[in-house]
Amino acid sequence: MNDIKFEERKTIEQVEESTELAPKFDQDGLIPVVTTDFSSGEVLMQGYMNDEAFKQTISLGEAVYYSRSRKTLWHKGKTSGLFQKIKEIRIDDDQDCVWLRVDVQGGASCHVGYRSCFYRSVPFKGDGSKTILKFEEKEKVFDPKKVYGDTPNPTKL
Numbered sequence: 001m002n003d004i005k006f007e008e009r010k011t012i013e014q015v016e017e018s019t020e021l022a023p024k025f026d027q028d029g030l031i032p033v034v035t036t037d038f039s040s041g042e043v044l045m046q047g048y049m050n051d052e053a054f055k056q057t058i059s060l061g062e063a064v065y066y067s068r069s070r071k072t073l074w075h076k077g078k079t080s081g082l083f084q085k086i087k088e089i090r091i092d093d094d095q096d097c098v099w100l101r102v103d104v105q106g107g108a109s110c111h112v113g114y115r116s117c118f119y120r121s122v123p124f125k126g127d128g129s130k131t132i133l134k135f136e137e138k139e140k141v142f143d144p145k146k147v148y149g150d151t152p153n154p155t156k157l
Contacts, residue, residue, distance in 0.1 A: 113140030
């Protein structure tokens with residue numbers, strides 16, 4: 001599909017100080033990806049890419065992830081229409097984590113229907129009591145059943 005090539009990782013200097021893209025994929029062939037809204041900086045989601053997903057993302061200008069639960073490429077928005085248009089791709093200092101800054105088409109990134117996958121907060125406690133999550137987003141942007149049907153949630157329990 002594309003002719004994007006990643007450089008072989010040779011030295012620390014090459015990885016940390018050169019202009020060569022030499023991503024470090026983990027033992028499963030994946031690299032973590034943090035995705036934020038380009039305008040607001042809001043964290044939308046965290047996912048993974050394999051070699052092909054990263055190359056397609058660069059080539060298409062739209063986010064393509066690797067679904068660990070489905071074990072397949074996942075072009076964000078292909079089913080829902082909620083595409084993530086790439087505005088900027090950054091990679092961290094040792095090239096083992098990707099940061100996507102995106103324009104969210106349709107206003108949501110979470111398959112549950114909220115704008116962000118980080119729609120709940122965890123209160124700080126030190127007393128050992130049960131932790132109750134707090135919903136920070138009160139309304140869903142879309143109804144997942146209308147978009148995805150009765151497809152079971154791909155999240156593994």
